Amino acid sequence: MAKITFSFTLTLLTTLFLTSLATETFLNSANGTPFKLGTEKLSHFQFYWHDTQSGSNPTSITIVKPPPPVSPTTGFGTVNMIDNPLTDKPENGSKLLGRAQGFYGLASQEEMGLLMAMNFVFVTGRYNGSTLTVLGRNPVSQKVREMPVIGGTGLFRFARGYVQATTYTSNAQTRDAVVKYNVYVLHY
Ligand SMILES: *[C@@H]1O[C@H](CO)[C@@H](O)[C@H](O)[C@H]1NC(C)=O
Numbered sequence: 001m002a003k004i005t006f007s008f009t010l011t012l013l014t015t016l017f018l019t020s021l022a023t024e025t026f027l028n029s030a031n032g033t034p035f036k037l038g039t040e041k042l043s044h045f046q047f048y049w050h051d052t053q054s055g056s057n058p059t060s061i062t063i064v065k066p067p068p069p070v071s072p073t074t075g076f077g078t079v080n081m082i083d084n085p086l087t088d089k090p091e092n093g094s095k096l097l098g099r100a101q102g103f104y105g106l107a108s109q110e111e112m113g114l115l116m117a118m119n120f121v122f123v124t125g126r127y128n129g130s131t132l133t134v135l136g137r138n139p140v141s142q143k144v145r146e147m148p149v150i151g152g153t154g155l156f157r158f159a160r161g162y163v164q165a166t167t168y169t170s171n172a173q174t175r176d177a178v179v180k181y182n183v184y185v186l187h188y
């Protein structure tokens with residue numbers, strides 16, 4: 001019995017010791033020198049987002065088809081996964097700046113209104129490898145649609161801002177579209 005009590009006490013003491021050590025380590029790191037942030041910058045750039053649903057190599061595919069009847073005016077319930085090229089000019093095949101990877105869902109029962117969740121992954125110059133994340137509402141019948149930029153990585157750490165999307169071309173038959181994005185982000 002005494003042996004059990006002793007071994008229990010020893011375990012308890014060890015646990016207490018280790019816990020206090022862990023707490024102290026955490027407190028030390030929490031009290032450490034704060035990170036120095038550079039100056040915050042406002043960047044503005046623009047590119048064209050190519051949503052290609054037709055052809056043998058679509059970059060936007062419907063992954064959820066809602067149960068019928070599907071409203072032809074709202075498409076409510078449809079979800080597309082995208083890996084869309086971002087280019088510097090509207091022409092197909094112009095310089096690739098990055099890709100928009102994510103999905104959009106038709107989330108409105110009154111109009112063609114998208115919920116968009118996508119990461120812009122840049123592949124050129126000093127932005128190569130940096131990303132921006134957009135999460136927002138895109139009512140496509142409006143001329144200019146604004147969506148929040150909610151974060152970023154790499155050169156866009158701590159990013160916040162917004163994008164303005166304007167349709168450049170869209171084809172009702174193929175459902176292919178080219179959309180101009182104006183991006184405004186604050187970052188360090
Ligand atoms: C762009 O090019 C791709 C691949 O060549 C093709 O599938 C697509 O239809 C083209 N889009 C337009 C709008 O020309």
Ligand SMILES: *[C@@H]1O[C@H](CO)[C@@H](O)[C@H](O)[C@H]1NC(C)=O
Nearest residue numbers: 122123124125126127128129
């Ligand atoms: C971008 O980064 C990738 C991975 O580090 C590298 O393979 C690629 O060559 C880079 N591209 C440019 C244009 O710098």
